[in-house]
Amino acid sequence: MPDDLLQPLREMLSEVLLRNPFWQKKLQGIDVATLQSPHDLDRLPFLFKPELVADQAAHPPYGSNLTDPRTRYTRVHGTSGTTGRPLRCLDTAESWQWVLSCWEQIYSLIGIRDDDVFAFPFSFGPFLGFWAAFEGAQKIGRMCLAGGGLSSEARLRMIEENSATVVCCTPTYALRLAEAAAAMGMDLANGPVRAIVVAGEPGGNVPAIRERIESAWDATVYDHWGMTEVGPLAVEPANDRGGLQMLAGKCLAEVIDPATGKSQTPGELGELVVTNLGRWGQPMIRYRTGDLVRERPGSPPLSPYLEGGVLGRTDDMFIVRGNNVFPTSVEAVLREFDDVVEYRMTLRHKREMPHLMIEVEPRPECDTIAALCERIHRRIKDRLNFQPEILAVGVGELPRFELKGRRFIREQS
Known part of the structure; x- marks a missing residue:
């Protein structure tokens, strides 16, 4: 050598x-x-x-x-x-x-x-x-x-x-x-x-x-x-x-x-x-x-x-319907929507099955919030092969971060 x-x-x-x-x-x-x-x-x-x-x-x-x-x-x-x-x-x-x-x-x-x-x-x-x-x-x-x-x-x-x-x-x-x-x-x-x-x-x-x-x-x-x-x-x-x-x-x-x-x-x-x-x-x-x-x-x-x-990260991966999912993969999809200002993901279990809820905060100018949530749902399903729950929240409801974003919450079952 x-x-x-x-x-x-x-x-x-x-x-x-x-x-x-x-x-x-x-x-x-x-x-x-x-x-x-x-x-x-x-x-x-x-x-x-x-x-x-x-x-x-x-x-x-x-x-x-x-x-x-x-x-x-x-x-x-x-x-x-x-x-x-x-x-x-x-x-x-x-x-x-x-x-x-x-x-x-x-x-x-x-x-x-x-x-x-x-x-x-x-x-x-x-x-x-x-x-x-x-x-x-x-x-x-x-x-x-x-x-x-x-x-x-x-x-x-x-x-x-x-x-x-x-x-x-x-x-x-x-x-x-x-x-x-x-x-x-x-x-x-x-x-x-x-x-x-x-x-x-x-x-x-x-x-x-x-x-x-x-x-x-x-x-x-x-x-x-x-x-x-x-x-x-x-x-x-x-x-x-x-x-x-x-x-x-x-x-x-x-x-x-x-x-x-x-x-x-x-x-x-x-x-x-x-x-x-x-x-x-x-x-x-x-x-x-x-x-x-x-x-x-x-x-x-x-x-x-x-x-x-x-x-x-090795400790962030979760499995939904047999699919290995990383929060960064979900964020990559969410950031494709200009109308999404901020978001938060919560992983919990429903009937012993993992379930991902995504709260999205739309831009104040967005007047098609229901359609936005539907487009996000469809794109995640098509891209990552699982169906999350998408919930729109009001302007300013989600926290803002100066340092690392804390946007992924894993609830203890």
């Missing part, structure tokens, strides 16, 4: 195993020197988020996955806790510079220009993505506008008054800002924004969602993927649209069959597993992300291109 793809991993493990109690125990008996080819990764165990949460509960507050003394850590970030208890993620000064270097590569791949001005229209909470994208843009010398603590209307004025050309937010909030701009009479399509970098939830590579955002803003949407646990590790390159490229040299990425744990055939749906290579202070080795992706055949080993981006 001309390139030793596992050399960075061996270098990291040689240091980590000297003083990280978590990995000393988990990788006991592993001879690092024998990790020579991508196939050798199979000898390393998977890492699951519940393991890390349990470890932090047993060794509060930060757990035993710490390679350095606590005095060397300079940042603490946290996961959202949407699938369980929040996880605290620490960085040393060195590992934080590595995180920012990932964003440098991301910004290069999407063609950021010298004269770009960045707007970050969100509150800066504990999540890593906000801070890393902001400081990463600063590191490459760009003006950065922080929109924390502002209303959506104030953020839109900030973008317009400062001639921001790049906006970073979730797909949900890009649509929310477009809704707010329309209510204000602001013409986003003739505004200064030329690029929108979206992350935090699937959507950037869902055609109907992308088209709605790009149409409202007259700007190019670039999808991005990362997690507080592992860092910012994938982006949709400007010259290769329609998917996500894992960052070369920053991680080792695998796509596995979530049921068997074996490598998935390229082109088939599988779970993304990531080993980051620069956060030695709290490394994540073969981390099961829970994100479902499809590797493009012919991708470089351990640096795959993910066709269509993130396609769903």
Whole structure:
């Protein structure tokens, strides 16, 4: 093999195993020197988020996955806790510079220009993505506008008054800002924004969602993927649209069959597993992300291109009338209807059978609500092979989101 793809991993493990109690125990008996080819990764165990949460509960507050003394850590970030208890993620000064270097590569791949001005229209909470994208843009010398603590209307004025050309937010909030701009009479399509970098939830590579955002803003949407646990590790390159490229040299990425744990055939749906290579202070080795992706055949080993981006999550899939359904698939259909402003899905059981109810909030101008619900019902039936219940609600009844949308509710039976 001309390139030793596992050399960075061996270098990291040689240091980590000297003083990280978590990995000393988990990788006991592993001879690092024998990790020579991508196939050798199979000898390393998977890492699951519940393991890390349990470890932090047993060794509060930060757990035993710490390679350095606590005095060397300079940042603490946290996961959202949407699938369980929040996880605290620490960085040393060195590992934080590595995180920012990932964003440098991301910004290069999407063609950021010298004269770009960045707007970050969100509150800066504990999540890593906000801070890393902001400081990463600063590191490459760009003006950065922080929109924390502002209303959506104030953020839109900030973008317009400062001639921001790049906006970073979730797909949900890009649509929310477009809704707010329309209510204000602001013409986003003739505004200064030329690029929108979206992350935090699937959507950037869902055609109907992308088209709605790009149409409202007259700007190019670039999808991005990362997690507080592992860092910012994938982006949709400007010259290769329609998917996500894992960052070369920053991680080792695998796509596995979530049921068997074996490598998935390229082109088939599988779970993304990531080993980051620069956060030695709290490394994540073969981390099961829970994100479902499809590797493009012919991708470089351990640096795959993910066709269509993130396609769903292993814990979100549900079965209706024998059909495997992901909330993102339903959203992709709903976003094809311009008259749908917002929606919410609730999965419950009726007579022991799964039943999906979809509440849709039409535009105030929509005067054919019953016909709209019928068209949605028919299209979901034709496209996804099951019949949901469609219920129209009044204007403003459904919640709006600044961060990740909480539009899928699974009721306990």
